[in-house]
Amino acid sequence: MSDLPLVLASSSPYRSAILEKINLPFISVSPNINESAHNNESPEALVARVTQEKAFAIQSNFPNHLIISSDQIATLSDGTILTKPHTHDNAIKQLQACNGKRVTFLTGLSLLNTATHNHQLIIEPFDVTFRTLSNDEIDNYLRLEQPYDCAGSFKVEGLGICLFESLTGNDINALVGLPLIKLLELLRNESVNPLSKRNN
Numbered sequence: 718m719s720d721l722p723l724v725l726a727s728s729s730p731y732r733s734a735i736l737e738k739i740n741l742p743f744i745s746v747s748p749n750i751n752e753s754a755h756n757n758e759s760p761e762a763l764v765a766r767v768t769q770e771k772a773f774a775i776q777s778n779f780p781n782h783l784i785i786s787s788d789q790i791a792t793l794s795d796g797t798i799l800t801k802p803h804t805h806d807n808a809i810k811q812l813q814a815c816n817g818k819r820v821t822f823l824t825g826l827s828l829l830n831t832a833t834h835n836h837q838l839i840i841e842p843f844d845v846t847f848r849t850l851s852n853d854e855i856d857n858y859l860r861l862e863q864p865y866d867c868a869g870s871f872k873v874e875g876l877g878i879c880l881f882e883s884l885t886g887n888d889i890n891a892l893v894g895l896p897l898i899k900l901l902e903l904l905r906n907e908s909v910n911p912l913s914k915r916n917n
Contacts (some may be wrong), residue, residue, distance in 0.1 A: 719908040723830060724779050726771040726786040730891045731867075731874075736785070743785075748774040752788070760823055764840060768825030774885070776831045781801045784829040784906055791815075791822050791869040799869050802885040808859050808870035812880070817849040820869060824891045828903040837903045841896040843886030845873075850880060860906050 723743035725736055733745055747872035754763045771786035775821040793814060802808035822843045829836045857894065864872045871877030871885075873892050890897040902909065 719783070719858050720910075721781060721783045721830065721907070722779075723789045723909075724775065724782045724784045726775050726784055729866075729894060731798050731893050732787060732873075732895045735890050735893060735897055736900075738897065739901065741909070741911055744773050747779075748786070751830060754798065760798055761840060763798070763825045764790050765827040765838060769836075769838060771828040772827045776829060778907045779831055781832045782796070782830075783904070784827075785823060785895075785900065785908065786829070789822060789824045789868045790893050791819060791820050793818065801866055801868055802870045805859055805863075805865070805907050808865055809855060811870040812847075812850065812855045812859070813852075815847045816855070816870065819844055819846045821876070822869065822886075822892055823892065824896055826896050826899055826903070828900070828907065830907055835907070837906060840902070841886075841891040841897050841899055842887065842889075843892045845869075845884050845886070845892070846882045847871055847880055848882045854880075859887075868896075875892055 723741055725743050725745045726748045727745060728747035736743055750770050752767050767788040768786050772784045776784060799811050802811050824841045827838045858876060862876045863873055864870055871880055888896050888898040
């Protein structure tokens with residue numbers, strides 16, 4: 718069992734809440750990086766780059782740690798990238814664009830061992846199909862839940878579930894922002910297992 722402490726390179730309360738489920742101690746540190754897309758950058762390349770940059774941005778402060786980082790974007794079938802809306806008007810535009818359509822969420826996940834410099838990176842897809850929503854439903858949802866810090870303008874763990882016809886993916890946690898099943902696999906590769914006797 719590795720003794721390296723865990724660091725979550727994120728200030729997201731949603732990711733912290735997911736990571737708390739596995740009962741391992743960790744600290745959260747905001748990486749404060751620019752998450753803007755580069756010119757002609759594909760959705761997959763964007764989420765992979767930003768996920769890695771979050772870990773690399775704080776690695777010098779944590780030389781003997783396991784740094785967990787994650788990033789998420791949503792994409793429409795025409796390639797349009799949906800990030801955090803930040804405002805009510807932007808969120809309305811996002812949900813109207815998603816209305817009645819399937820949207821693919823790409824969640825990047827990175828685990829960086831700063832002692833050995835071993836770096837693991839995966840991208841976990843998750844598809845959601847939106848119901849056909851009225852403008853009133855969209856506006857009422859946003860006013861009730863105010864998901865302006867969430868890619869795609871919803872919180873699936875809350876009232877956002879009302880927006881969907883179906884969900885398709887391996888891990889609902891990926892949709893919230895941290896693919897926990899895959900993270901546990903990456904941690905086991907670094908000899909970290911919440912079910913080991915050492916943690917009981």
